[in-house]
Amino acid sequence: MGRSLRSKSWLFDGPLIVLAWWAAFWLRFNLSLPQPYFDQALRTTPVALACMAAGLLLLRVPRQSWRYVSLADLRHLAAGVALGALLVTAAVLGWRIGGFPRSVFLISALLTLLLLAGARAAWRTLAEYTQAHARTDAAQQPLLIVGTIDEADQALRTLKGVEGWHVVGIASPRAQDAGRTVQGVRVLGSVGALDELARAQQTATVLLASAPGEPTRREVLMRWSGSGLNLLTLPTADELLRPGAAARLRQVRLEDLLGRTPVQLDAAGLAGLISGATVLVTGAGGSIGAELCRQVARLGAARLVCVDVSEYATYRLEQELRQAFPAMEGVYYTANVREAERLRAIALEHRPSVVLHAAAYKHVPLMEAHNEIEALRTNVLGTLHAARVAGEVGAARFVLVSTDKAVNPTNVMGATKRLAEQVVQAVAAEFAGTQYVSVRFGNVLGSSGSVVPLFTAQIELGGPVTVTHPDIVRYFMTIPEAAQLVLQAGLMGQSGQIFVLDMGEPVKIVDLARLLIRLSGKSEAEVPIAFTGLRPGEKLYEELLADDETTEPTPHPKLRVAKVAAAGGDVVRATESWLAAAGAAPEAAAIRDWLHQRVPEYRAQPVRF
Structure with a gap:
């Protein structure tokens, strides 16, 4: 050739x-x-x-x-x-x-x-x-591009490989671009006149070419979603990497509101860590755990050991990975991290070099009432078991998936995750051959138990969409971004460190609700929004660092190291002995009192039933 x-x-x-x-x-x-x-x-x-x-x-x-x-x-x-x-x-x-x-x-x-x-x-x-x-005989739909001249130029290059579209013009956020041409396509006007430009060109289809992080994308989504315009965007690099993916335009989704730049990974370093290795993932059937499995498989792991307590989640993950990565050896266990001996037996059989611990109870209101002891046993004791096992089998890396709710916690879930971080630091002192790190991040868009699936279900039923408070804000990131940064932190971290992810700008929950309603093709008159009041343990805003903490930069722009006080040497012994003595049904007040002793910054809120 x-x-x-x-x-x-x-x-x-x-x-x-x-x-x-x-x-x-x-x-x-x-x-x-x-x-x-x-x-x-x-x-x-x-x-x-x-x-x-x-x-x-x-x-x-x-x-x-x-x-x-x-x-x-x-x-x-x-x-x-x-x-x-x-x-x-x-x-x-x-x-x-x-x-x-x-x-x-x-x-x-x-x-x-x-x-x-x-x-x-x-x-x-x-x-x-x-x-x-040659395409004139095929049906071509008129398309209006939204973006700067540079963004439109890149979009036009991409569209040359996508059939079925005829670009009729460009709407630019820059007034000085009006009247200029890009690859023979004219800038017709500004983004503010998007609906008028679309009507003049007899098209209802708009392509958002603005890059993540640019305000134009959010402006168009918030202003024109649900207005009758068909808003499309280019696929992300992560979407193009998925098996069977094709270069085609897609409908805008809620994660496009985030406007975040793509994560830059140390591909060579991660490949050196994962390629040809055995990796164990706990909580593998959950949203973050499953995405960690996908990322690990793409990086060329020789064997992926998946552990999750849910039979159905494990089955779904097995079916997906077997089809997408047939050359990889996948081993799937319906096991519970609370059972130390079973977890140890699995690890001893496969000897993983990397352990990613994502198993946890994370739903704040559910863990706040009736399930406090479950949060302790899974989030703290389960983490202790996984961390110890990683050290015992000689794993090179152990990564705990933590949360921003561990900072100045006001709920049981957050307090147990902060205690889990302390446990990991204590175990790190026992096993010098294993690098132990924890990674905190905020809410993951679309993950199980998050607001997005709830809002979607409420919209399908005709509303109302329930938001706890008009001013409540949260940090969000997409599931692939969260998983990629967990891996990156695991690669670059030193034992005992706690990493904080750059979560970008916080997003109002009510804005998410409004956008979801518009993306569904309905208006707020058809699907109203109702404010229900803050739930037990819920904050108006989440923090990524405690008040007495500071951070240090790392070579990665989206990762910082939290400077926290070292865990007490007795944290492991105290946790094990207290849980052993607590029995099956300890008093909720006793649990909260003990958590406050171990996590002084924890401030429990009254529980309403």
């Missing part, structure tokens, strides 16, 4: 190089060529062709695809021509031809570059023109 491409390239490049050589002589002598110089041109043509071809070959220029030639390819071509021109100059001057016009070298190099670049540009133009006309 490569040889065929090179031979086809020379069918054009060879004659053009010869033409440039003769044209250089012709231009040098004012459009005429005296006989002595005609003889010089004739004698040196084979040398010029051979040397220029050698320069292009040395830089692999003939391997370029003319159909997709880019500016980078043209710069590479220029380097090849420059190298070829140097070879031509050296060869001809070494021949010592008397009276040879040296300006021919420069003129022929410039003409060669012009002709070869022009040929490639013309070929691409012809190919795109032919392809565009």
